[in-house]
Amino acid sequence: MAAVKLSRNQYVYVANPAEQAERYEEMVQFMEQFVTEENTVEERNLLSITYKDVKGSISAAWRIVSSIEHKEASPLGLV
Numbered sequence: 001m002a003a004v005k006l007s008r009n010q011y012v013y014v015a016n017p018a019e020q021a022e023r024y025e026e027m028v029q030f031m032e033q034f035v036t037e038e039n040t041v042e043e044r045n046l047l048s049i050t051y052k053d054v055k056g057s058i059s060a061a062w063r064i065v066s067s068i069e070h071k072e073a074s075p076l077g078l079v
Contacts, residue, residue, distance in 0.1 A: 011033050012034075015027050019050070024050065024057055025054065027050045032048050
């Protein structure tokens, strides 16, 4: 992504469709550009959703990998 400086409102604007498209890593990049102690309630909620969704997708991937490892470790792949 090209290094374009957006306004605070523009970062919030592009973070919303990134969330809807489940592009959480991109959403984090947008949100990190304007995080301050004076964020609005909407901005704080969006930031919370961003990190919750990133954590959720990583946790889901970890559960899948753990499940595959568990199946491969058991005899004949049976659990």
